[in-house]
Amino acid sequence: MTVRTAPEPVVVDELITETADRLFGELCTHEAVQAAEDSGEAPDIWDAFCETGFDLIAVPEDAGGSGGTLAEAIEVLRLVGYHSAPIPAAENGILGGWLLAEAGLERPDGLVTVIPPRATEGGWSGGGACSVSLDGDGTAVLNGEAHRVPWARSAEAIVCVCECDGRTTVVSVPTSECTITPLPNMAGEPRDSVSFDGATGRAAPTPDGVDAGALAQRGALSRVALMAGAIEKMCQLTVSYTNERVQFGRPVARFQAVQQHLVWAAQDAALVRMAAEVAAREATRGDAPFEIAAAKLVANQAAARATKACHQAHGAMGMTQEYPLHHFSRRLWSWRKEYGSDAHWSAVLGEMATGVGADGLYPLITSGTAALG
Amino acid sequence: MSVSSETPAATADGVTSTLTPDDIRAALDGLLERRTDQTRLTSMGAGSDDLDDGRAYLAATVDGGWHVPTWPSNHGGRDASVAENQLIGSVLREYVVPDLYPFAIGLGMVGPALLAHGTEEQQDRWLRPIASGAEIWCQMFSEPEAGSDLANVALSAAEDGDVWRLDGQKTWTSRAMWSKWAICLARTDPDQPKHKGLTMFVIAMDAPGVDVRPLRQMNNDAHFSEVFVDGAVVPDAWRVGDVGEGWRVAMTILSHERAGAGSRGGGDGAKRGSRIPTWIADLAALGALDDPIGTDAARRDEAMSIYAADMASRWTAQRAADEARSGGSPGPAGSGAKLRTVSSYKRRAYLANRSAGAAGMLEDGHGYIETVTAPSMSIRGGTDEIQRNILGERVLGLPGEPRLDRDVPWRESRRGLL
Numbered sequence: 001m002t003v004r005t006a007p008e009p010v011v012v013d014e015l016i017t018e019t020a021d022r023l024f025g026e027l028c029t030h031e032a033v034q035a036a037e038d039s040g041e042a043p044d045i046w047d048a049f050c051e052t053g054f055d056l057i058a059v060p061e062d063a064g065g066s067g068g069t070l071a072e073a074i075e076v077l078r079l080v081g082y083h084s085a086p087i088p089a090a091e092n093g094i095l096g097g098w099l100l101a102e103a104g105l106e107r108p109d110g111l112v113t114v115i116p117p118r119a120t121e122g123g124w125s126g127g128g129a130c131s132v133s134l135d136g137d138g139t140a141v142l143n144g145e146a147h148r149v150p151w152a153r154s155a156e157a158i159v160c161v162c163e164c165d166g167r168t169t170v171v172s173v174p175t176s177e178c179t180i181t182p183l184p185n186m187a188g189e190p191r192d193s194v195s196f197d198g199a200t201g202r203a204a205p206t207p208d209g210v211d212a213g214a215l216a217q218r219g220a221l222s223r224v225a226l227m228a229g230a231i232e233k234m235c236q237l238t239v240s241y242t243n244e245r246v247q248f249g250r251p252v253a254r255f256q257a258v259q260q261h262l263v264w265a266a267q268d269a270a271l272v273r274m275a276a277e278v279a280a281r282e283a284t285r286g287d288a289p290f291e292i293a294a295a296k297l298v299a300n301q302a303a304a305r306a307t308k309a310c311h312q313a314h315g316a317m318g319m320t321q322e323y324p325l326h327h328f329s330r331r332l333w334s335w336r337k338e339y340g341s342d343a344h345w346s347a348v349l350g351e352m353a354t355g356v357g358a359d360g361l362y363p364l365i366t367s368g369t370a371a372l373g
Numbered sequence: 374m375s376v377s378s379e380t381p382a383a384t385a386d387g388v389t390s391t392l393t394p395d396d397i398r399a400a401l402d403g404l405l406e407r408r409t410d411q412t413r414l415t416s417m418g419a420g421s422d423d424l425d426d427g428r429a430y431l432a433a434t435v436d437g438g439w440h441v442p443t444w445p446s447n448h449g450g451r452d453a454s455v456a457e458n459q460l461i462g463s464v465l466r467e468y469v470v471p472d473l474y475p476f477a478i479g480l481g482m483v484g485p486a487l488l489a490h491g492t493e494e495q496q497d498r499w500l501r502p503i504a505s506g507a508e509i510w511c512q513m514f515s516e517p518e519a520g521s522d523l524a525n526v527a528l529s530a531a532e533d534g535d536v537w538r539l540d541g542q543k544t545w546t547s548r549a550m551w552s553k554w555a556i557c558l559a560r561t562d563p564d565q566p567k568h569k570g571l572t573m574f575v576i577a578m579d580a581p582g583v584d585v586r587p588l589r590q591m592n593n594d595a596h597f598s599e600v601f602v603d604g605a606v607v608p609d610a611w612r613v614g615d616v617g618e619g620w621r622v623a624m625t626i627l628s629h630e631r632a633g634a635g636s637r638g639g640g641d642g643a644k645r646g647s648r649i650p651t652w653i654a655d656l657a658a659l660g661a662l663d664d665p666i667g668t669d670a671a672r673r674d675e676a677m678s679i680y681a682a683d684m685a686s687r688w689t690a691q692r693a694a695d696e697a698r699s700g701g702s703p704g705p706a707g708s709g710a711k712l713r714t715v716s717s718y719k720r721r722a723y724l725a726n727r728s729a730g731a732a733g734m735l736e737d738g739h740g741y742i743e744t745v746t747a748p749s750m751s752i753r754g755g756t757d758e759i760q761r762n763i764l765g766e767r768v769l770g771l772p773g774e775p776r777l778d779r780d781v782p783w784r785e786s787r788r789g790l791l
């Protein structure tokens with residue numbers, strides 16, 4: 001029998017949590033979040049965010065980033081979700097920033113966004129398609145379309161991973177080369193259509209392990225973190241509202257029917273936060289395909305349940321724009337579909353489970369990715 | 374196709390009426406468009422501010438009494454029996470009947486309530502403009518402190534000679550900004566226990582002292598409003614039911630609302646002879662039901678499960694509606710109907726949106742407006758929890774929640790003595 005040494009603990013500096021929480025708490029007021037829906041942009045919040053260096057957290061310092069671990073970046077994203085901060089924190093840092101750094105491509109001065117990989121889009125949903133051709137000196141030429149690109153309208157460059165001439169390649173295209181059609185997701189966050197008509201950008205091959213699959217996992221992890229924060233906040237709003245709202249002479253939270261909604265929401269908040277933390281910890285240590293797949297599936301399902309429960313417990317108040325519940329529920333409905341639906345990650349998990357066979361199932365559940373060998 | 378829809382209808386007393394489906398078609402063909410596979414309608418007004426389609430449809434059908442057939446013929450109906458009404462309803466499904474959301478309070482709730490509780494003069498004044506779409510109504514029941522606990526309404530009506538003066542605030546009043554009239558629940562005697570001191574009034578929305586302030590909803594509609602009432606005058610002739618009988622009238626109205634009884638129309642758009650509802654056709658067109666084995670299998674299961682529940686629900690609702698039309702009020706059966714309709718709406722919305730894959734996240738994605746409207750369905754018209762309380766207490770006879778304020782003067786229960 002082999003004795004495994006305990007892995008290094010992954011610790012997130014408390015200062016990060018405090019700073020991000022305070023920053024967003026001050027800036028992401030109900031009014032500011034609502035106002036960001038019109039243009040899809042919140043430059044004041046973005047600038048303040050950049051001043052803290054959080055915009056490039058977990059991007060190595062030698063690649064122009066702020067350093068720090070993936071787990072720390074994920075903690076910041078949890079707080080982005082918790083405060084419904086209307087900014088492309090994930091795209092700019094641990095997705096786009098990561099791809100550029102891995103490929104050794106230069107970071108533009110402004111914001112960077114990413115085209116989500118097709119694998120997670122669902123077969124018939126029409127994700128758009130584009131072709132990329134390379135010429136010898138690292139120039140890429142793009143033709144075609146990409147759909148639902150977060151904050152493309154605000155970005156300096158759009159980054160994607162593709163297979164070119166048999167090599168996995170990262171391409172970075174300045175948005176000045178593209179035509180962008182602004183489109184909102186359910187929460188008014190930009191998910192723009194981008195068309196490329198001979199757009200030229202820079203291309204570089206990636207090291208092993210950096211490919212569309214890896215981007216899909218990071219993307220999913222980023223959404224899980226956002227969702228963990230949003231569910232937690234939604235749940236807190238609901239507990240406090242139902243304790244204040246009086247009907248039939250008592251706070252509605254005293255009705256067991258309402259308490260059951262609260263318990264569902266609280267369970268879901270705890271579940272998703274735990275899933276996010278475990279997945280972030282494992283992904284910080286190394287590969288974590290099992291933990292991430294499980295976390296996104298858990299988060300998707302929890303989002304459906306918790307939004308239902310929280311809206312129902314609020315009554316009509318939760319349906320108004322004036323009251324903030326919808327900032328969280330509409331984001332959750334959108335994020336749930338991004339970087340892999342329930343069906344997508346269920347299929348991925350199913351393949352892992354059948355792949356390890358009957359004897360491997362229990363180790364897979366208890367040890368996660370490590371059991372995949 | 375059921376046999377009854379092709380044969381003449383039996384009247385209430387068992388005598389076969391002469392009305393046949395072809396008679397009805399002959400009358401409607403000149404008035405309405407036939408439905409096609411392409412017919413799509415908004416649902417409960419979500420995402421639309423269109424009044425014209427509904428108004429044109431009602432104006433076209435009012436002379437024949439086709440939309441509210443059981444209403445008296447002098448008030449926009451045609452004195453139809455339950456069976457005739459059913460027959461007309463099934464033939465109407467072959468035509469384009471718009472989403473009648475803007476008109477639903479008048480057609481579905483106030484009309485039946487006036488027929489049950491209104492004076493002849495009131496029926497003369499208000500019923501026909503409801504049936505013709507000329508006048509829109511809203512329902513001023515809910516208040517900031519009276520949601521589920523509707524009997525807690527505080528808006529007061531004080532008698533002043535042969536008029537009443539109303540003061541207070543309503544909220545969540547859907548359609549208020551389109552309305553000419555409101556049916557308004559008010560407190561006339563604060564010294565009575567909360568259910569007893571209430572009276573129902575009709576209030577003119579353009580009267581001095583009535584101020585409508587629309588609220589925006591999370592689906593971006595501004596279909597409900599706060600309504601501030603400051604000394605608005607209502608003639609005693611506009612009181613519906615006796616003083617102190619407001620709760621009973623409110624219950625009639627709410628049971629009609631829940632059963633969705635009088636407000637037909639806006640069906641699923643399926644063409645005559647087509648058995649496939651449009652929501653399923655739309656899923657199929659999206660390619661979401663293609664593969665019987667892969668991931669589509671789960672969607673096919675869900676779609677068929679919703680379809681089966683819908684059929685059971687439609688027949689049950691029809692039975693409840695028939696009871697309502699034959700004079701009674703749908704009573705607690707309406708609560709069951711509402712729970713089923715809401716559940717189906719939500720399941721269809723989420724299935725449609727899920728089936729759109731990642732594109733479903735967009736504001737113009739398939740099932741978007743339904744998805745962001747769905748949470749309100751189990752709240753408006755009385756929450757699911759309240760419907761279940763009603764079923765538990767009134768159908769199953771289970772013990773009720775302790776209601777300490779039932780026999781205490783409202784004035785005192787309000788002060789938090791309980």
Ligand SMILES: Cc1cc2nc3c(=O)[nH]c(=O)nc-3n(C[C@H](O)[C@H](O)[C@H](O)COP(=O)(O)OP(=O)(O)OC[C@H]3O[C@@H](n4cnc5c(N)ncnc54)[C@H](O)[C@@H]3O)c2cc1C
Pocket residue numbers: 245247248252255256257258312313314315316317319511512513514515516519520521522544545546547548597749752753754755756757758759762774
């Ligand atoms: C889109 C929309 C349109 C509307 N249109 C109108 C309109 O035109 N006219 C009008 O008068 N009103 C309208 N309403 C108001 C609607 O009738 C109320 O929202 C509804 O009755 C619930 O009241 P509330 O919102 O105050 O929720 P609350 O009563 O505050 O309920 C909050 C939560 O507590 C639960 N709860 C409360 N009491 C109990 C209990 N005894 N047992 C178990 N659970 C309980 C509720 O089920 C809910 O989950 C509309 C509402 C919506 C959302």
